[in-house]
Amino acid sequence: MIRVLADQNMVGLDLLPSEGLEIRTLPGRSISAADLEEVDALWVRSITPVTQELVQKSQLRFVGTATAGVEHVDQDALAANGIRFAAAPGANANSVVEYVLAALAELQEPWERLEAGDALGIVGHGHVGRLLAQVAGDLGWHVKVYDPWLAAEDAEVDWASLQDILDCRVISLHCSLHQQSPWPSYHLIDAEALAALDNRQWLINAARGAVIDNRALLKHLQSESPVNCVLDVWEGEPECDWSLLAMPSLKLASAHIAGYSWEAKWNATKMLYEHLRKMQLVETPIQIDENTVADLAPVQETGCSAARELIQQRYTIAEDNLLFRNLAKLPAAERAAGFDALRREYRKREELRGTRLPFVGGDASPPLRRMARALGVALA
Incomplete structure (x- = not known):
């Protein structure tokens, strides 16, 4: 019997095969070393710091995060304790892309500007950024992408500079959060970058809160010509700078839920379960009929x-x-x-x-x- 402790916010746990698998759940922020007694696998989300102190006295064989980002996991500590690790890259990519599209559609003006030929600047070309660039390109929009880490490996792609991105009408952030040189993403959008933006532009952050310096952002939004913002992520979550909400240029705000579609969460759960299968800790494949197609209501065909x-x-x-x-x-x-x-x-x-x-x-x-x-x- 493999015993799993999972964040209670994961979905589809009840849909997993029960043979040889025992799952209990706890709030992600409350998980402690004491909770890991007689636990074989730990499944977390971004709110649970996985540290040396958390795992060093455990009997864990596997830690999985139901997220693409891994900055909350000390992978060196896991390796030092012989614990296997996996994330869920791409599980929520389409959910985040649809969040961005929903924001543009709700606000209407930035969508119309993109349809008119203005550029969409994307920071980060991982699973989310790549999918957003593909969808935007299929919609006929002009897309620029900045990812210096990938640009250093692939000179054949026409990568944009950060300044190119800051010149775009709409800027959407989808990079991971790190402080690694020479291109740290922590406070990538700082006071200097914000000074290059104005009220004709739109800045969307559905990556990590600290990709934007929130203190500098507040000061910028109090200026004469601030950029229009959509923020799904915040520095210091769940403690946020609530004064940002009073700024008229903050058009849409949400609680780090861009990647929270049901399909995204279920994809992540399935990916972590499949890692247990690869490790031969469980054997039974998932058998769920996922072929049901929902019908939409007809729409007026007007762009x-x-x-x-x-x-x-x-x-x-x-x-x-x-x-x-x-x-x-x-x-x-x-x-x-x-x-x-x-x-x-x-x-x-x-x-x-x-x-x-x-x-x-x-x-x-x-x-x-x-x-x-x-x-x-x-x-x-």
């Missing part, structure tokens, strides 16, 4: 409005914005707990990709077909 309708049928980002802003109305001592509660009790949000759009009235136009293909929607 941007059609895309907005499609996205908002599956995900209304304004709801997350309202829920997050309501936290600022709580007493200061209760806001951090409220932040965690929003994530823990997050509604079932289903992705647009993989759905089906009934089309009536002859052949769909090339723009509608292009948009459906880009968003992963089948025309039926």
Whole structure:
């Protein structure tokens, strides 16, 4: 019997085969060394620091994080204690991309500017950044990508500089968080970078909070011509600089839920279970019928409005914005707990990709077909 301790916010644990597997859950922030007694595998999310102190006296054989980012895991400590490790890269990529598209569609103006030919600048070309660049390209948008780590290895790609990105109409951050030289991402968007931006631009952060210097951001948003912002992540989570919410240029705000679609969470759970299978700690394959295709309601075929309708049928980002802003109305001592509660009790949000759009009235136009293909929607 393999005994797993998992973050209670993971989904689909009840869908995993029960043969040879025993799972119990705890709040991610509360997991301690004492909880690891007689535990073989630990499954965490980004809120659980996995340190030498946590694992050194355990009998853990495997630690998995249901996230793409791994900055909360001391991999050297795991290796020193003979503990195998795996993350879930790409599990939430489409969820984050749909969050970005939902933000652009909700705000409308940046989407229309991209449709008109202005550039989308993407920082980071991992699973999320790569998928966003692909979708944006399929939509016909002009895309620039900055990733100096990959640029150093692949000179054949036309990589953008950071200054190129700062000149873009819309800037979307999707890099990992680290302080490694020569290109640290910690406070990549600092006071100097922010000074290069103005109110004609849009800055989206769905990576990690500290990629933007939040103190410098607050000062910038108090300036005469601040950039328009969409923030899903915050420095010091769950303690945030709540004064940012009072800034008119902060257009949308949410509680680190960009990657929180049901499909993304289930993908991560499946990936960690499959690592147990590779280690031969469990044998039974997952047997779940995932071929059900949801139908969308027909949309009016008018470019941007059609895309907005499609996205908002599956995900209304304004709801997350309202829920997050309501936290600022709580007493200061209760806001951090409220932040965690929003994530823990997050509604079932289903992705647009993989759905089906009934089309009536002859052949769909090339723009509608292009948009459906880009968003992963089948025309039926």
